[in-house]
Amino acid sequence: xxxxxxxxxEAFSDGVIAVAITLLVLDLHVYVxxxxxxxxxxxxxxPTYAAYVVTFFVIGVIWVNHHSLMMLVxxxxxxxxxxxxxxxxAVTTMPFATSVLADYLRVGxxxxxxxxxxxxxxxxxxxxxxxxxxxxxxxxxxxxxxxxRTQSRRAxxxxxxxxxxxxxxxxxxxxxxxxxLGLYALQTA
Amino acid sequence: xxxxxxxxxEAFSDGVIAVAITLLVLDLHVYVxxxxxxxxxxxxxxPTYAAYVVTFFVIGVIWVNHHSLMMLVxxxxxxxxxxxxxxxxAVTTMPFATSVLADYLRVGxxxxxxxxxxxxxxxxxxxxxxxxxxxxxxxxxxxxxxxxRTQSRRAxxxxxxxxxxxxxxxxxxxxxxxxxLGLYALQTA
Amino acid sequence: xxxxxxxxxEAFSDGVIAVAITLLVLDLHVYVxxxxxxxxxxxxxxPTYAAYVVTFFVIGVIWVNHHSLMMLVxxxxxxxxxxxxxxxxAVTTMPFATSVLADYLRVGxxxxxxxxxxxxxxxxxxxxxxxxxxxxxxxxxxxxxxxxRTQSRRAxxxxxxxxxxxxxxxxxxxxxxxxxLGLYALQTA
Amino acid sequence: xxxxxxxxxEAFSDGVIAVAITLLVLDLHVYVxxxxxxxxxxxxxxPTYAAYVVTFFVIGVIWVNHHSLMMLVxxxxxxxxxxxxxxxxAVTTMPFATSVLADYLRVGxxxxxxxxxxxxxxxxxxxxxxxxxxxxxxxxxxxxxxxxRTQSRRAxxxxxxxxxxxxxxxxxxxxxxxxxLGLYALQTA
Numbered sequence: 001x002x003x004x005x006x007x008x009x010e011a012f013s014d015g016v017i018a019v020a021i022t023l024l025v026l027d028l029h030v031y032v033x034x035x036x037x038x039x040x041x042x043x044x045x046x047p048t049y050a051a052y053v054v055t056f057f058v059i060g061v062i063w064v065n066h067h068s069l070m071m072l073v074x075x076x077x078x079x080x081x082x083x084x085x086x087x088x089x090a091v092t093t094m095p096f097a098t099s100v101l102a103d104y105l106r107v108g109x110x111x112x113x114x115x116x117x118x119x120x121x122x123x124x125x126x127x128x129x130x131x132x133x134x135x136x137x138x139x140x141x142x143x144x145x146x147x148x149r150t151q152s153r154r155a156x157x158x159x160x161x162x163x164x165x166x167x168x169x170x171x172x173x174x175x176x177x178x179x180x181l182g183l184y185a186l187q188t189a
Numbered sequence: 190x191x192x193x194x195x196x197x198x199e200a201f202s203d204g205v206i207a208v209a210i211t212l213l214v215l216d217l218h219v220y221v222x223x224x225x226x227x228x229x230x231x232x233x234x235x236p237t238y239a240a241y242v243v244t245f246f247v248i249g250v251i252w253v254n255h256h257s258l259m260m261l262v263x264x265x266x267x268x269x270x271x272x273x274x275x276x277x278x279a280v281t282t283m284p285f286a287t288s289v290l291a292d293y294l295r296v297g298x299x300x301x302x303x304x305x306x307x308x309x310x311x312x313x314x315x316x317x318x319x320x321x322x323x324x325x326x327x328x329x330x331x332x333x334x335x336x337x338r339t340q341s342r343r344a345x346x347x348x349x350x351x352x353x354x355x356x357x358x359x360x361x362x363x364x365x366x367x368x369x370l371g372l373y374a375l376q377t378a
Numbered sequence: 379x380x381x382x383x384x385x386x387x388e389a390f391s392d393g394v395i396a397v398a399i400t401l402l403v404l405d406l407h408v409y410v411x412x413x414x415x416x417x418x419x420x421x422x423x424x425p426t427y428a429a430y431v432v433t434f435f436v437i438g439v440i441w442v443n444h445h446s447l448m449m450l451v452x453x454x455x456x457x458x459x460x461x462x463x464x465x466x467x468a469v470t471t472m473p474f475a476t477s478v479l480a481d482y483l484r485v486g487x488x489x490x491x492x493x494x495x496x497x498x499x500x501x502x503x504x505x506x507x508x509x510x511x512x513x514x515x516x517x518x519x520x521x522x523x524x525x526x527r528t529q530s531r532r533a534x535x536x537x538x539x540x541x542x543x544x545x546x547x548x549x550x551x552x553x554x555x556x557x558x559l560g561l562y563a564l565q566t567a
Numbered sequence: 568x569x570x571x572x573x574x575x576x577e578a579f580s581d582g583v584i585a586v587a588i589t590l591l592v593l594d595l596h597v598y599v600x601x602x603x604x605x606x607x608x609x610x611x612x613x614p615t616y617a618a619y620v621v622t623f624f625v626i627g628v629i630w631v632n633h634h635s636l637m638m639l640v641x642x643x644x645x646x647x648x649x650x651x652x653x654x655x656x657a658v659t660t661m662p663f664a665t666s667v668l669a670d671y672l673r674v675g676x677x678x679x680x681x682x683x684x685x686x687x688x689x690x691x692x693x694x695x696x697x698x699x700x701x702x703x704x705x706x707x708x709x710x711x712x713x714x715x716r717t718q719s720r721r722a723x724x725x726x727x728x729x730x731x732x733x734x735x736x737x738x739x740x741x742x743x744x745x746x747x748l749g750l751y752a753l754q755t756a
Contacts, residue, residue, distance in 0.1 A: 386577060386634050386637075387634075389578065390581045390584070393581055393582055393585030393586070396585075397585055397586050397590075398589050401592065401593070456631070459631055463623070463627040466588070467620065467624075467627075470589045470591065470592050470623070471592060473592055474592050474595040478597055481597070482599065484599075485599060488604070488606070489604055489605040489606070492605050492606055492609075493605060496609075
């Protein structure tokens with residue numbers, strides 16, 4: 001019964017993350033008429049392609065981390081499922097935040113800064129949800145016993161770091177969105 | 190063989206629910222040109238964001254309840270699969286009902302009341318399908334034996350309650366859609 | 379290793395069918411401006427809603443049948459995987475065929491008959507792919523032994539029937555699309 | 568624990584591939600008004616339907632190959648997961664490359680050649696990612712032992728071949744896109 005709860009949570013989360021990461025592609029499109037040559041459109045839309053690739057790997061790493069986190073889980077309760085839903089809400093919102101970011105990077109100004117902030121806020125929500133999940137796992141005794149000490153502390157540190165990393169990257173993005181995308185790409189490595 | 194039937198039903202249902210919950214994001218979009226600043230668009234579209242978050246958790250809780258229900262299942266038959274499809278039909282219709290609700294909340298009047306009723310009707314269909322599933326499980330002997338009495342009665346009560354809750358929330362929504370969204374959010378807690 | 383091949387084929391097929399059945403909802407949409415009241419739009423779009431519900435159950439039953447078929451499978455080979463892809467191609471094309479059908483039912487005339495034929499052709503491709511799968515399973519010895527005789531013959535009969543049923547329903551649809559939708563709904567029962 | 572890492576990687580990859588292959592259908596659409604009869608639209612859009620079917624089987628074969636490759640895997644590490652993400656990035660980009668190809672095949676000229684090159688580049692990225700995955704599996708000792716020699720060499724040869732095949736097909740496509748689509752279809756056989 002236990003395993004089943006954990007296994008289905010993983011399967012559902014995998015499904016949501018897989019759909020969200022694939023929906024990113026819906027933001028890529030070119031127009032045969034009235035928007036210039038294909039070469040020109042592909043060149044002009046570089047922010048869209050950059051945001052697409054970076055967000056793909058951001059969500060991909062979220063999946064890897066979710067996977068690592070769930071390996072520590074022995075059992076799930078309703079609170080953990082709720083925090084997991086919060087994480088999935090942030091993941092499914094990423095295609096929207098990515099689309100807004102790509103659109104307004106080309107525009108610049110106050111709107112571009114707001115788009116950067118939105119993207120950063122959704123990323124931060126993922127980091128917060130992860131930390132809440134780990135916190136719940138430790139305090140409600142949902143962790144597999146022999147691995148809890150070292151692994152859970154290391155995981156907590158990594159997630160605690162994530163909580164600080166996204167706001168810093170976002171502030172940098174207010175000045176230079178391309179540098180921000182580069183930093184997002186770097187932190188997935 | 191039995192497990193396989195149950196396991197694949199769970200996997201398919203997880204897939205459909207995961208896609209439906211993620212498709213909600215397709216209702217979020219902003220326009221670079223001709224719709225005012227990004228800040229203004231995000232502010233004006235608050236009903237869309239509120240409906241997005243609330244429906245995300247409504248579907249998320251449906252998944253949690255589906256998961257709890259299937260834990261009681263020992264075996265599936267064609268009737269149970271049919272009721273399960275009915276539930277999934279309601280779940281996949283939620284992104285449409287949510288989009289209509291968000292669009293017409295801003296308009297108000299008779300159309301907004303119709304949108305509220307549509308959203309309530311789809312929610313009620315989910316509650317009805319759940320009750321039919323549980324009813325079938327109990328009467329066709331598809332339930333795991335040692336847990337049937339207390340757990341199934343408790344589950345029936347919860348679902349019976351759901352049957353009454355959605356119409357009540359919907360009637361309230363005819364007067365105040367924002368209060369309705371708040372009540373939907375509350376009942377997922 | 380064997381189980382793994384079968385299990386992943388089931389998981390992939392479940393995924394494709396789950397996405398296709400959920401994408402049907404993308405054909406439902408209303409317009410706040412310039413298309414009349416919400417009540418009127420919902421009423422005028424009845425073919426879209428009828429096609430949506432009927433196709434949902436058609437694909438749902440395809441999933442149930444796929445599930446029954448795979449229960450007979452002991453092992454998969456590349457030919458069976460190819461026929462399975464053919465089935466999935468037909469399933470993923472259903473949202474397009476459904477959208478075309480709903481759009482042209484309102485128009486009538488030669489285009490409506492072509493839309494009915496397209497819908498029938500995609501349905502027939504599903505029936506053909508199923509029959510090819512079962513044929514391959516029997517002739518390449520991919521079936522679980524103790525169940526092959528009676529179960530495989532019964533399954534072959536059901537699929538052979540399907541091969542004849544869709545063209546008959548389609549011909550009826552050339553005269554009356556609503557009756558056709560009713561017959562599609564009936565055959566899922 | 569090991570199995571779990573491998574199993575969830577397979578499940579996530581299955582999910583992404585299943586969504587990507589199903590999203591191809593979103594490129595198919597007809598217009599009731601202002602684009603001529605349905606028959607004419609279906610006839611004029613033949614490149615879209617050809618590209619749809621061919622890409623469906625290209626992605627389908629990618630799934631079959633991914634499945635074969637993962638059968639050799641005993642364990643996954645972060646590098647292998649990264650190469651797997653690279654493969655999935657290419658797969659999710661296929662619906663976009665397919666849409667661009669179909670749109671510009673009708674236009675011809677330099678833009679059509681660029682579209683062919685884009686489609687070839689995304690295909691080549693899939694072949695490269697597969698080769699990187701296999702390389703990592705062999706050199707990091709992630710392969711199931713008794714099968715490594717013959718099976719891994721045969722797999723490497725097949726993927727090495729793929730690395731050469733896509734550029735050759737693409738060069739042919741610069742002269743005749745329809746022949747290219749035929750060759751893509753052939754190599755899935």
